[in-house]
Amino acid sequence: MWKNKNIYFFKPMEPVFDSNTIIIDDDRLVLVDPGTESIDYFKNILETTGNSVEDVDLVFYTHGHYDHFEGTKFFPNADKIAFSPDSKVIENKTGFKLNSIEEETILNTGKNVFEVIHTPGHSKGSCCLYLPGELVICGDLVFANGSFGRTDLEGGAMEELKNSLNKLSNLDFENILPGHRDIGTKKSVFSAIENLKNFY
Numbered sequence: 543m544w545k546n547k548n549i550y551f552f553k554p555m556e557p558v559f560d561s562n563t564i565i566i567d568d569d570r571l572v573l574v575d576p577g578t579e580s581i582d583y584f585k586n587i588l589e590t591t592g593n594s595v596e597d598v599d600l601v602f603y604t605h606g607h608y609d610h611f612e613g614t615k616f617f618p619n620a621d622k623i624a625f626s627p628d629s630k631v632i633e634n635k636t637g638f639k640l641n642s643i644e645e646e647t648i649l650n651t652g653k654n655v656f657e658v659i660h661t662p663g664h665s666k667g668s669c670c671l672y673l674p675g676e677l678v679i680c681g682d683l684v685f686a687n688g689s690f691g692r693t694d695l696e697g698g699a700m701e702e703l704k705n706s707l708n709k710l711s712n713l714d715f716e717n718i719l720p721g722h723r724d725i726g727t728k729k730s731v732f733s734a735i736e737n738l739k740n741f742y
């Protein structure tokens with residue numbers, strides 16, 4: 543578990559096939575990307591932050607892939623929010639109603655004010671949560687080792703991924719908190735931009 547103030551980063555048992563989960567323990571308790579783990583897993587990580595499963599106010603999704611939303615069923619009463627059109631995908635697959643983000647906006651959790659940055663490429667509605675000067679919760683856009691999200695799934699597009707990486711490289715932050723494996727830095731973004739050039 544990694545922690546920066548009231549932001550907690552948890553890696554799953556199986557880091558390749560399940561996503562990391564991030565908990566923002568603020569005035570609103572926000573859980574980012576409930577993956578394929580069991581209810582006990584979510585109970586455990588929430589306990590680490592001094593909370594319970596019922597306390598989660600908001601579930602935020604970086605994008606609409608199974609390994610990032612399968613655990614939605616454990617949070618029936620929390621608000622749920624994702625960028626369009628991935629919000630529709632999650633609605634259809636989980637049966638829960640989501641609030642759809644249509645354009646870049648602010649997510650104010652209390653003490654933290656995140657910017658929601660639209661970063662398509664891995665999927666149409668992929669987005670990042672950006673905390674200026676600190677970190678970016680980047681889903682599957684880019685990983686610590688400079689690799690990047692696959693673009694061969696539905697809604698994926700290499701050109702869009704490239705633009706999204708460039709967009710990220712212009713922001714001011716120290717760490718990336720990706721959807722899989724380890725935490726990275728801004729260097730990871732520049733490496734990914736270099737690595738992407740080999741695909742052209």
Ligand SMILES: [Zn+2]
Pocket residue numbers: 605607664682
């Ligand atoms: Zn994905």
